Amino acid sequence: MRKKTLAVFKFASCDGCQLSLLDCEDELLALAGAIEIAHFPEASRAVMDGPYDLTLVEGSITTAHDAERIKHVRAQSRTLVTIGACATAGGIQALRNFADTAEYLSVVYARPDYIETLASSTSIASHVTVDFELRGCPIDKRQLLEVITSFLHGKRPSITDESLCADCKRADVVCVMVSKGMPCLGPATHTGCGVLCPRHDRACYGCFGPVTAANTGALAERLFQLGMRKDGVKRVFRSFNAGAPAFADESRKHE
């Protein structure tokens, strides 16, 4: 039987999510035996032409060239999965969506005219059809392996859409908001990280983006009760998943 093919493509991003694949040290060689890694420039000079059975896309769309390139990637991909907050919500670079990008350019570059960029940083799904979105800044490598093995076997990945709170309870981690009054984004944030921040005496800061039907309004109210000021509430919803609609909308209420 023909081996299924895997491709990895990068757009505007830090490289961390595709690095997660190379960080599967125990599984990498077995994975490479089970599938054909057909296009993964970060790891190999050998690049096969598509179409590909499974394509992983990292990064957001920030240039006109990339807005075209993603269409070609989609056309070559039987299944397309976005990996990480940039590809799924626009990433930290989506903060430009709330600002004047021309002004941003002038702050960083002496010759803005040499730089080609769009005024916004947008998710892959706002440009092409996406089959599955894997969350996280960065993604969790166990979830990545679940996604790859599931799609290669033709099933949906078993990744639950629930808030971090549910995972915290199951992990028997004491609620940092209730016990310590920390301004935690956990109630509105998608699970998947393994309850990292609360385990480290830290409030969740939303790496995995909003859970479906996140009650961001009630959470914002609680953050105010805990003493956070308006600008602080705006900022907590405006980080690595600032472009996700639930967080973007809530942040606009506190401008």
Next chain:
Amino acid sequence: MSSRTIEVNYLARVEGEGALHLRIHGDQVEEARLKIFEPPRFFEALLRGRDFREAPDITQRICGICPVAYLMSACHALEGICGVQVDGPLRELRRLLYCGEWIQSHALHVFMLHAPDFLGYQDAVQMAKDHPELVENALRLKKLGNAIMTALGGREIHPINVKVGGFYKTPRRSALLALLDELRWALDAAPTMAQQLSAFEFPEFAQDYEFASLRHDDEYPFNEGRLVSNRGLDVPVSEYDQVFVQHQVEHSTALHTRVAGRGLVHLGPLARYALNYAKLHPQARDVAQRAGLGEVCRNPFQSIVVRFVEIVYALAEAVRVIEAYREPDAPALVVEPRAGTGYGATEAPRGICYQRYTIDDDGSISASKIVAPTSVNQAVIERDLFAFASERTQLSDEALQWQCEQAIRNYDPCISCACHFLRLTVERT
């Protein structure tokens, strides 16, 4: 006269998006460019108005390969403003975290990205079919680096446990002791691995670089030190902007850097090694000597061996820190904001990562500057490419392309970082 262009539109086995363009007329190289087309993300602009305590988490998103460098340079710059000096066990834990980053990042580059060039494979997976032990040991080493990152940072990519002033939660001594067996395995395996690397065939290509790195009185540099070079530079980090001058070029979203009044500067393992050889642990010096390295190495192709020597240093340093570790009373110092400007420079795996912040009395960031090591090295890489290709114009396009790619990979370029930063075209006319 025959003319040709060699073009690699998307360089492989580097982190981020770049390309190589080489234009050759007859037997003369006319132009050698490392193009960086990684789209800009405007970190300096989007940091304005953020609370200073948010800066480490935001700036580490510049790079998934070397997040610790960004975390640490930001913390040092901001602590400087607020008059806080992190010492004792917390400072030691920061060194340990840096050991983890160097081990995982260097192991990734040495074995997965660079070694396949020397052995003639497209990638490490192909290489593993003929050299299974080499690749299995490499993965084990890389996993160890990541285990250190996870023990201290919560996860290997974008650690969550670092803050201005220290950590959110310090690890239990038992959690660190659990790393010792694997560290000792790695130190035992190191001489054999170094021997494999030093047996590679290296092109004759010694260059006369100005090397720059941090230098510290007592230790091989991670977090602290003065900015020094082999041409007399010796200033505090706060004078970085006076001695290194950035300028923008049309073919790159990365800014180029020169030493004020002089030429290009080379950052990273070769520079650190040349300027800090005496500070290496004996195990690392022993591995260097057995691999045939002198106290200075000017051939960038041998950087693969120097990187491995730095892995050995990081392994030995990790053992030292862990054995001496006692859990501190508090995970962090209290840091209160005050208005001012601060400077931070730490040694990322690829060289000095510099950051400068200005904050207001309430802790709000009003301005920042971030210089990634690859953006500084970009011009040096282009100069290497020009010199290297000039001696090899008789090669076929295919052979010349691969060797030029290898010359670029000598620097382990991290293009995602450098962008404010790559395309190979060889054009022959």
